[in-house]
Amino acid sequence: MAEVVSSVAPLVDESRQLKLLIDHVCDHAIYLLDPQGRICSWNRGGERVNGYTAAEAIGQHVSIFYSAEDQRLGLPQQTLDAARSQGRLVGEGWRVRRNGEQYRASIVIEAVREQGQLVGFVKVTQDITERYQAQRLLQDAQRARQHLQRFEGVGRLTRGLAHEFNNLLTTVGNALDLIALRPGADARTLDLVELAQAAADRGSLLTRQLLAFSADQTLVREPVGVPQMLDQALPSLQRACPPRVQLHLDVPATLPPIATDGVQLHSAVLNLVLNGCEAMPQGGTVTITARLEQRLAPDLAHPTHRRYVAIAVTDEGAGMPPDIAERASEPFFTTKEIGKGSGLGLSQVFGFVSQCDGFVDVQTAPGRGTTVRLLLPAIEEVDHA
Template sequence: MNAHMGSWLDENERYRILIDAITDYAIYMLDRDGHVASWNAGAERFKGYRSEEIIGQHFSRFYTPEDQAAQLPLRALTLATTEGRFENEGWRVRKDGSRFWAQVVIDPIRAADGELLGFAKVTRDLTERMEAQAALEHARDALFQSQKIEAIGQLTGGIAHDFNNLLMVVLNSMELLARRIPFDPRVTPLIENARQAALRGSSLTQRLLAFARRQELKLEAIDPAETVHGMLQLLQHSLDPRIQIRLDLASPLPFVKSDANQLETALLNLAVNARDAMPDGGTLLIRAHTMHLPSAPEQSLPVAEYVCITVADTGIGMDPATLSRAREPFFTTKGIGKGTGLGLSMVQGLIGQSGGELKIASTPGVGTQVTLWLPSTTEARTDADRFDHVAAEHGTRTSARVLLVDDDELVLVTAKAMLEDLGHVVCAVGSAAQALELLRRGETFDLVISDHAMPEMTGLQLAREVHAAWPRQPFVLATGYAEFARDDTRNLRTLMKPFNLAGLRALVAEVRGG
């Protein structure tokens, strides 16, 4: 062997060693007909074939059946021959039958005289990159959806606050009117109809606030098993008799921390949704068990013990498109006039404010499962925490001197009339500054009731000013929704709008009694 030939072999050997060392790319040669003539370690790594298994085989076996049927392998070699290169991306098939997303380049190999000797083929596995791109797109979509829901929440929260003020005026004006005029069969039923319509509006407003997570919740320790058992009779009367209700409650279940009334309403909403999904009857299963979430960076809930309450039906289920929109406010499949589309949104708002999460799974023709994840608590429920407004209905009628503060004149006039109807002396002002001026002049009051959402100085800011200067002054903050952090009001009584005469009477009795 002459020196020139030895040098050529050495060069080819170095080239072969270099190609075999590359594991991120499949680099191999094809003969003129497309049969594999060489095979490197990269090709073996992500295609799965050893060199002795694949050399001599046609490269079309790497293509999907649909690409083979479309004669893509032949077109790839033809284009490489005529155009000087073939390059594209697509699905390819591994030895085990699994698919991967590949970037493919095929270049013709020619002799010095231009004769076609074969092809050099380079394939790169882009599956991970494609999956990462898909995950990024999904995250972008989720972020957009979250921002959209947050924007809608802010809008509905503000609208609901204004509605609460208006509804309070209507409701209580109707109630005062009914108390002050004698019964008239032509008038009294109309007053009651107006009051009932306003109450329905108030219920709708509460759902809006729940969706926007701006309702003021009374978080307390709740026995979930007791809550479900306590609702059983109501559910039996509310659902179609063809629907069988089954309970599967683990024992014992720890307490959870949420708003008892709102949680019952949420479960009722889910049961009604399940009923509507089973027009021909079926089974409604309410299941509750504990679940401890270990540490995991991808989970949305903090590490803790949770009580999972699932409401499952055997109804029509939801397809993926409907399921993806199920949490959206005002989205409903029940038809015009048959649903507000706020049921699941309200439930989601409650669970979010309770520190938990709402999860939904559904299969068309099989049914839907909605699970409420609520953090467990070691706190014990104390019945003393619950103030019975009904018991206070017949409380003291001793006159109190009340300073009433609200920037909405309609609300101010109505609330003043309500307090006066209860026998109290009322001084009504339209701003926090006017209230402070009266107090600084030495005026004394048994109680200050102030709206929170006021310009220049909010009710919470007024409360701080009053408590700083007159620490023994009883103060109640009235609000249409939870506009402030709970820590800000832990030592402050609150009154939720729209309030009525009974609630107002109970509040004054509680404050004066405490």
């Protein structure tokens, strides 16, 4: 039998070896840029990561992979300038594929010099979106767990104080009722009784808020359809807002139900809406959204993904600096003037959501408004044992 001779040339040519090596790296985009940042050549991984064919990409400036906002800010040129001055730049950021989809990219840019002169750049890009999102989920879960642990001890103390305080208020209220019923009470006495009763009622409200924070209030948990609940609540929520503030509702109708107390959930959303209104004294829009999210449960010893319905209330106010945002859910912490608020609003929301096996996520920054998200487990994830 005659020996079959392969027509494929052996791998002896170094340039061919290098081309095959680079072309067969499919999970990294590797491309060569000229000193101005135009693409001279790239591998197959470049097409897979960025979505452009070689014919579409070669000759284009590297800025085509950046968002319009990053281009406006001059980020592509700043990146090249840093690589030119430092010789090598390592970093990550958001990039844009040909179809407009954003992805998280890990990048390495090496300045290429010959005899001291810059002749171009070698850039390597890897799509790390899945890893980035997993890290963010883990960080969010860890942060939520820290909040739960931080307030566990405070909640126990608050629970005991609230019950004792409630017993005292009950005694005071009963005494005031008896005084008001006495036939010989004059108008001045009745006025003082009314003032004292108003103070006792205010104390009762604070007690309920303390119990809500300490997760010791009684919840009537039942299946609640978030889209239907928010749609029905919208008129009353709008009436609670000043005339200069408009509510916008963006909730898909396909969300799964959650197991919670509908009255308390309405109260929590109203609380957040009113906070949003206070953050915009000149008026604006408060947006209420709800989405289904896959998150790591922060209350479990071993990280486990659960499906949450995330109800978010977003305002267009001044936002909060990090030190204020970190303390926003602490009981009695408030930035308002004395007498303008108890500081229990957000902590009450936090306690209610914690009692429903969920958690609260606050996203804010100075000049960028505030978003408070209530993450409540979808009903198929609730333990009915």
